[in-house]
Amino acid sequence: MNAEPVLSVRELVVRFATDAGTVHAVNGVTFDVGAGDAIGLVGESGSGKTVTSLAVMRLLPKAGRIVSGEVVFRGKELTTLSEHEMRGLRGKEISMVLQDPLSSLNPVLTIGEQIAEAIRAHEDVGRRAARERAAELLGSVGIPGAGDQLERFPHQFSGGMRQRVMIATALVLHPKVLIADEPTTALDVTVQAQVLELLHELTKELGTAIVLISHDLGIMARMTRRITVMYAGFVMESAPTVELFARPRHPYTVGLLGSIPRAGADGELRPIEGAPPDLERAPVGCPFEPRCARRIAACRETMPPLVPAADASHLVACHNPVPS
């Protein structure tokens, strides 16, 4: 990892006030992204990945609140920034690609209008200049006949094309960080590979750091240099990608890796028993304890801190980690 992270999230805590009570969505998440780096947040649905990314963008739904923690972008603390300053960063310095390309484009505006508005939100350029750049951009994400495509509406595009449009829009102003939340989950497998390849190439070319959010470890292995494993709003383990796959230390990570189907492997698929905990209860102890095969008495009492396991770059939060 680079010495100076471009984005640094420290002990982030996010809670939601609902009619049923407080939801403890994110409980002290920490990770760093170096300039031009690629990191992954992995975990089951409900593990707090998406909430973490929305908190970084300060786009949490009304009921959600950052209770404590820091989000530092290039030395600037984002959690205390005014809405006006924050808006200046969104789309320009930090941008986002959402999970479902079918629903993240406005059905009544043309593709061209939707790309151009991202440019015009931050730069004082005319309609025409914005359109020309939009056309150029569509070409660069491999959409043929880009000029004519600008006049078309989202429903006239396939899912893969729409996600290319979203990626193009997110990268149009050359942001320092791109948060991609399950960018290929809604796509066909064949299209997935193309979109990931595009994402990889463009971010590399522009020097954009990428925070990839996914539950798919296969994608993580291909796309990231470092992975942070989340469970019930906690970071369970964080390690360089290669290290994590070779020597997982947290029982949950081991469980995740064991539940990937592998062609040719003779072993059975081993799902993790049980279900994630109810986030409406204040967390006591390790949230994975009820499902953990290696639980010990301490697991019920305290959440273990995230500490270096073998070396300084491999962090694990476990009272009884798997021996390497």
Next chain:
Amino acid sequence: MGGLIARRLAFMVFVIWGVTFVTFFLSRVVPGDPVRLLAGPRAGKAELAHIRDLYGLDEPLPAQYRRYMTDLLHGDLGTSFVTRRDVTSDIAAFLPATLELSGYALLLGFVGGLVAGSVAAFRRGSGVDAAGRLSAIAGLSVPAFWLALLLQLLFHTQLGWFPLGGRLDASVTPPPHITGLLTIDSLLTLNLSAFSNALWHLALPVVTLAAGVYGLMTRVVRTSVLDVLGEDYVRAAEAKGLTRWRVIRRHVLRNGLLPAVTILGLEFGLLASGVFVVEAVFQWPGLGSYAFNAIQAADYNATLGATLVIAIIYVFTNLIVDLGYLYLDPRIRYS
């Protein structure tokens, strides 16, 4: 697109024919004999027979209907038994008052509902939201005749702020007939005193008529804006760094108001039925009053003529609304 319009027009002709058919036979079976009303209580048998013969009312119903339709195709709506004038010229005289009344009511209800519905959605769960929802329910459920009487009692009898009815005070000289809409005609002739007097007379009937439209609009807009606020594309727009106002205008309202356009046709229906009651209570000399009196006097031709005109307006506005929707929603335009 052209095919669609042609199909719709053909369908409209069918609907309008259906309206004439139903109204024609319905008006003949309801009790009341126009001939007796026309001839007066002291008329003898011979006189009644003479009048019946004069208006062709002694012929069998199918023959009468055939004659009515033949005249209709030649643009002749027959003669009113009561006013003894062409129904066509009667309608031309009474229609502008109704158009003015319902035009303002539609505008007020539509715009009011748009604003109230959107604000309620943006401030969901707040006092403003509660007030918006309550007023919407009230607007939809309070009967027009009752609201009309209530407004008259409060603003005329108690406070004396607004007139009881009519379009203009007797002391005010009406502006020359240009469009027939008093507010427009008075403005065109720069007659400001007539303009303000006409507006002053419009206030209570317009509010009464607008209440239902406002209620329906508010509810539809609130629900649809709430739906849109939860859409990914709104979040994506925010993530682009657009200002809040831009997100609301371009993304939330553009989509949230589509259903409002859809129900515009329905609201014309609300207006058309409300206008009878409101005109009767406020002594508004419009088509509603004309039809109301015609029905009471069993004035067949006048009843049919008024119903036909209202049906034609209703069907045409619905066509326009559908075409407008086609323009606003590209998903329909291209499929």
